Amino acid sequence: xxxxxxxxxxxxxxxxxxxxxxxxxxxxxxxxxxxxxxxxxxxxxxxxxxxxxxxxxxxxxxxxxxxxxxxxxxxxxxxxxxxxxxxxxxxxxxxxxxxxxxxxxxxxxxxxxxxxxxxxxxxxxxxxxxxxxxxxxxxxxxxxxxxx
Amino acid sequence: xxxxxxxxxxxxxxxxxxxxxxxxxxxxxxxxxxxxxxxxxxxxxxxxxxxxxxxxxxxxxxxxxxxxxxxxxxxxxxxxxxxxxxxxxxxxxxxxxxxxxxxxxxxxxxxxxxxxxxxxxxxxxxxxxxxxxxxxxxxxxxxxxx
Numbered sequence: 001x002x003x004x005x006x007x008x009x010x011x012x013x014x015x016x017x018x019x020x021x022x023x024x025x026x027x028x029x030x031x032x033x034x035x036x037x038x039x040x041x042x043x044x045x046x047x048x049x050x051x052x053x054x055x056x057x058x059x060x061x062x063x064x065x066x067x068x069x070x071x072x073x074x075x076x077x078x079x080x081x082x083x084x085x086x087x088x089x090x091x092x093x094x095x096x097x098x099x100x101x102x103x104x105x106x107x108x109x110x111x112x113x114x115x116x117x118x119x120x121x122x123x124x125x126x127x128x129x130x131x132x133x134x135x136x137x138x139x140x141x142x143x144x145x146x147x148x
Numbered sequence: 149x150x151x152x153x154x155x156x157x158x159x160x161x162x163x164x165x166x167x168x169x170x171x172x173x174x175x176x177x178x179x180x181x182x183x184x185x186x187x188x189x190x191x192x193x194x195x196x197x198x199x200x201x202x203x204x205x206x207x208x209x210x211x212x213x214x215x216x217x218x219x220x221x222x223x224x225x226x227x228x229x230x231x232x233x234x235x236x237x238x239x240x241x242x243x244x245x246x247x248x249x250x251x252x253x254x255x256x257x258x259x260x261x262x263x264x265x266x267x268x269x270x271x272x273x274x275x276x277x278x279x280x281x282x283x284x285x286x287x288x289x290x291x292x293x294x
Contacts, residue, residue: 013291093290106287111279113272115217117155119279133155140275143282 039092041085043069043076052076054092058123059103060085072125095142097121098132105143155268156203162264164196170256178249198235199257202227225261229254 008014016034020027032051039054058070062082069076078085086096093105107124111131114120119131119139131139171191175182202224212220233250240246 105283106290108283111276111283113269113276115214115221116212117268117272119272119276140279140282143279143286 041069041078043078045074045076050076054089054094054104055106057094057104058107058125058127059101059129060089060094061102061129062100070127095135095139097135097139098130099134101129103129153204156200158268158271159203159264160196160200162267163199163260164192166260166263167192167195167199170260174252174256178252194235195232198231199228199261201231221265225258228261229257232257 018027018030040051041054041057043050043052052069052071056071058072060078060082061068061070067078067080067082067085069078082100082102085094085102089102094102095105097103103121103123108121109124110122112120112122114130117133117136119136120128121131122128171188233253236253237246237250242250
């Protein structure tokens with residue numbers, strides 16, 4: 001297999017392209033490796049543990065004593081606390097938007113007003129999560145500053 | 149709490165403006181010949197403060213659901229109507245003559261309450277639109293498009 005590395009300009013979006021005759025297990029393995037380099041979280045579902053790539057996560061929510069990781073269609077449970085996720089993911093385009101939710105900023109389609117001075121994030125799967133009043137100034141600052 | 153106070157303060161100023169309008173409209177309709185002194189300038193401010201009290205008292209640290217918020221808003225509105233009526237007519241012996249005035253004031257308070265929320269929502273709509281704009285720029289920057 002020939003490997004080509006091309007240096008591109010700083011303004012261009014970085015990409016990885018795989019040229020293959022068919023997408024088989026070997027290609028899937030390469031994809032999994034590349035995605036794991038973007039960061040993963042461990043989550044469990046029906047007693048099985050899964051590696052969840054960070055870019056696939058929509059939001060993380062704490063309900064009672066449990067923490068759940070939400071993807072487009074799936075939901076996984078995690079043994080980690082929300083504050084642990086917050087400190088680990090703050091530099092990865094995630095932000096705390098309420099007492100119980102951390103959202104992936106890259107998965108928000110739009111923001112709209114909700115009741116009582118709160119705002120609502122419309123996610124890429126159509127789901128909505130609330131930005132509580134307390135976190136609105138922080139989110140505004142984070143988005144305005146563009147700290148990535 | 150800071151954000152809640154800011155929201156209440158914005159509500160207060162919108163209320164004062166709308167109370168001025170309501171006093172003008174109700175005055176023209178119910179007592180067009182009545183004349184006031186300088187104290188009339190203080191009334192919108194006093195009513196604005198009275199209208200803000202239930203909002204401050206009913207502050208909740210808990211994140212309320214949409215229904216809980218709506219119920220709370222309704223209770224708040226009833227409390228404001230009761231406080232304003234008590235302040236305006238409490239010292240009088242209520243007779244039938246006062247009934248149209250009480251109804252007029254109650255309706256005005258309710259309309260103002262709804263309008264304050266509509267104006268606040270419109271301001272939030274503008275903020276949300278700016279936040280969405282910033283979000284798109286953030287996402288473009290994060291994904292290396294800019």
